[in-house]
Amino acid sequence: MAYDIAAPEPAGMVASLSSLGYSLPAAIADLVDNSISARSRNIDIEFAWVGSESWIAVVDDGEGMTRDGLVTAMTVAARGPATPRLPSDLGRFGVGLKSASFSQARQLTVETAADGQRHTRTWDLDVVETFGEWRLLHGSDEETSAILKRIRPSGSHGTVVLWRRLNGYSGARVTEDDERIQKQFYAEATRTESHLGMVFARFLTGSRGRNLRVSGTAVDPWDPFMGNHASVQRLPSEELRLGDGSVKVEAFILPSAHWLSPAEYDLAAGPQGWLDQQGFYVYRRNRLILAGDWLGQRGMRREEKYNLARIAVDIPAEMDAEWGVDVRKSSVVPPVGLRPHLYRIARQARAKAADVLRYRGQVAARTHGDPLSYAWNVRRPDGKVACRINRSHPLVRAALKYGGTSTADVRALIRLLEETVPVAALRVMHETDTSDDPEPFGGPGPADEAATEVAQRIYESLVSDGRSPTAARERLRTMPPFDQLQGFWSG
CATH class of the missing domain: 3.30.230 (Ribosomal Protein S5; domain 2)
Known part of the structure; x- marks a missing residue:
């Protein structure tokens, strides 16, 4: 069968890998995966602010790689999903190191040591795009070498992954004394610390737990299930x-x-x-x-x-x-x-989970407690949440008392209702995943007697304020919930 070799164009492939949507914490987590797979006991993530020359590195004391192993690790998709992996290997597609790094930086340098032998390779995306070839550079430039010498792990084995020319921080306008961007840079370090504590929590506990640090601060594991709390x-x-x-x-x-x-x-x-x-x-x-x-x-x-x-x-x-x-x-x-x-x-x-909230203190008291305690009653009859003003409350009874209502009583009642809207009770009274929101006066359609009485009072109030009957009905037609109901105002 005839065929063509349709190899991907390097610049386009780099652009694709750079656009996978990694956040900075997620990209660093992909590098930590490799450190854990290499059986590292100590893993350090370093954030160094130097203006446009700022850099980020992941340093571990793992098994390291041979020269051929390093080249394979730096090759895009050299080990696909079907490649057999050890139980400790957290990789999958063979692109994590490259895709995570390209999403955050224009230069990726990896220095690794195993059995006393040290090897270094560099991806410079400017070189790849200029020559249109996957030129994996041997060694590193002078400035990068100085950084590697300062941060490389002691001993005969381990790996450093170094990002330079960071996306968003390497422009000519980024200066070392720019406090706003510097603050943003170190805020990313804080976010990374929290993210790693969540993602790798199981690796940070127990007698064989790893030591994971971000800029010298130990990462604390975060247990989403609060497994040690007696009330879980x-x-x-x-x-x-x-x-x-x-x-x-x-x-x-x-x-x-x-x-x-x-x-x-x-x-x-x-x-x-x-x-x-x-x-x-x-x-x-x-x-x-x-x-x-x-x-x-x-x-x-x-x-x-x-x-x-x-x-x-x-x-x-x-x-x-x-x-x-x-x-x-x-x-x-x-x-x-x-x-x-x-x-x-x-x-x-x-x-x-809803039960735990529904029956805690205040909400349980609303349903079963003293009828004089709350200005609002929240119930769920017929599968619909209903919120009603408590007619038994002393202030409500005073406001409804024929001939005895004072302006002070009404003002006090209005303020009480404003301050005690039962938000918490409404939040936890929903029991199903179907809509159970209350519908005023039973929902759209012909207005019942109660709705008509309320509408009549509003209409009379509008007229007494100087509106004509026609204008009052027009205003009522646009006022919720009467805009969804049919009555004397909708003719």
């Missing part, structure tokens, strides 16, 4: 079969704020905050792939009433293809055969 509810774990393997799923219901100290509550919120951290946490070889997502399950969206529901999913690396793990190891698509089970587990966890 654990649902029974399940082993879901898929082909020749299985997926472990375990749901956790975190304690409400009532059972946490302020410091515990803030820590449990996670790097992204309570709302964005609810849902599934997918792990691959103990490395977090996806943090806080409902995996596209039908009708499941992020809502505050489900903030306490978090579900751990452990997938074997051999199932990468079935789960659709992407190049950045940041998203997954669950296999069709497992989706009903994941949906069932998520529904159960969400219901229990």
